[in-house]
Amino acid sequence: MAGDGTEKATVIEGKEWYMAAYAPQGVPSSDHLKLRTVTISLADDSIPDGHVAVELLWISVDPYLRSRMTGHQDGLYMPQFKIDEVLVAFGVGRVIKSKDSRYSEGDIVLNPYFPIAEYCVMPSDSLIRKIDVTAGIAIPDYLNALGAPGFAAWVGIVVLGEAKPGLNVFVSAAAGGVGMFAGQLAKLRGCRVIGSTGSDDKVKLLKEEFGYDDAFNYKRETDYDAALSKYFPNGIDVYLDNVGGKMLEAVLNHINIGGRIPLCGMISEYNKSWKERDGVRNLLNLVGKNVRMEGFLVGSYLNRFQDFLKEMEDCLLQGKIISKTKTYNGIDSFLESLGSLFQALMMEKLSFKSKSE
């Protein structure tokens, strides 16, 4: 308990990832992101009131992180990590010392801006949730189905996509963090759902595990226009876009009157400066077909977060929605896990556990 005078080891060592240099283009490497060892004092008087010392358990590895490492504003307009400062991401940790009566040693806590550091001291106000580990939901699901990816899927499909029975829904990067939940949410609402993804294994996963009506590998079916003609003989009513570029352009040739295109992210574009990106040439379709294309960051829909949580927690507990994530073990693996998001252009949902086991 906080301030009870019992002291364990007062100084601990831990590794943390920091921004050594910006990576304006391409996939960030060990030139840009570096690991260092730091020491944290757990002495009672070195943790300020209203703070907790926390041991990192899980970090969510998501494409948006890339846009905080370019050194310039890009289209996501997220603040850049500062040079020499520790990186942060959505994470879960265990409280090891508390100077806030609301938190006790052993509590499992969630912070959307968790330092990617084995140990750290953080203001307790930065914690958004204490996780009840007995509730029947696995800890990584708090970063996935119940975290930013699940919430993004819900905003895209439910709020902006207005999914309802019979609609034809297309999801790109469908096996990715957002896509896997988007498809399942659309199916639960009675839609016909098709996904695109980057490998045959993932096509199988989409159809057999995530309940997609059909799916295709965009690396095999490289004529996106022909693929969409085949999979959407009646056109597309809702397109949840996670990739931008050429796939978005192809969709605009197949969108139905009154269609909706929630834009969740554009992973095909993150490693290029905007002038090098694929231009979308057929936006005139938006006019002729009364189409609404709307970008969103989940942070703008926090007023709906409780509605989302209620639905998603019920779905998880009833097994109506499942998740699959690839786990990297150990804090050393962060750079590799981030790189794999982009090298494969698959947008897998990745997490890593702080400790190898």
Add this chain to the structure above:
Amino acid sequence: MAGDGTEKATVIEGKEWYMAAYAPQGVPSSDHLKLRTVTISLADDSIPDGHVAVELLWISVDPYLRSRMTGHQDGLYMPQFKIDEVLVAFGVGRVIKSKDSRYSEGDIVLNPYFPIAEYCVMPSDSLIRKIDVTAGIAIPDYLNALGAPGFAAWVGIVVLGEAKPGLNVFVSAAAGGVGMFAGQLAKLRGCRVIGSTGSDDKVKLLKEEFGYDDAFNYKRETDYDAALSKYFPNGIDVYLDNVGGKMLEAVLNHINIGGRIPLCGMISEYNKSWKERDGVRNLLNLVGKNVRMEGFLVGSYLNRFQDFLKEMEDCLLQGKIISKTKTYNGIDSFLESLGSLFQALMMEKLSFKSKSE
């Protein structure tokens, strides 16, 4: 009156424009649009019941007509004119013979699909309005402020743009048919309004007659990004897009969080096939700034047409909204008037009167 047995000249000659050949690209010429002389019988038994014979008075010459002359579907998805058939456009005429008790000889009537022909017989159900010429509104205003351009401006600014005091509004092709009303409607709602247009004379017109706070000539200020930085130090909240292409791309670098971009048309693109169009490379801005970009055709908002009419008629009668149009005289001038829309890329609001005077 219909069926009263009094017969005047029973056969009259008149000219009409027809589609001789499609023009997939470029500005349509006399190879594509041709004039011919036809005869109309006004004999009582040659006009079917429920029809009226009408003399054309005014035609509205608008950019969307171009998209009905390509011979292929483009992004506006408007039906193509048929080869050898008469062209149609929003028009006003005078009834010269009626076989419908609701219409009498001399009535001034409005038809959104008026044949571009000096005389014709049309089903009276195709008439959407009988104009009260004593109401104090000039006949061309029924094609302009109260017609498709005015309604498009109202949908864009009021319905989709949600204009309200203090917002920064940008309108492209601002002296055009839609733009001139869009700016005035936004000013009436307390917005700060800037327009772009294609000549210094039009810049003057926008500032001195249409009440724009400022305006610029995009042919002089060719670095659109620099121009928008100058005119919108606080960013753009609403952009009513009439041009697409490079200007839309520039706007996406200046749009504010939560901004709205109603897409009304893209005149910079109509004479190109879609693969030749300027691609928009920075759509990622829509994601990072929660921007809604929404295309529309006025036909989809007819449920709001009465609200629009009420506001716009009041504004016209009170002199709060004015219009300026360039008039071409005589049916022979149609091709020239259509061509001038695109050659100048100014998107002037044009009408022509059926008879030279």
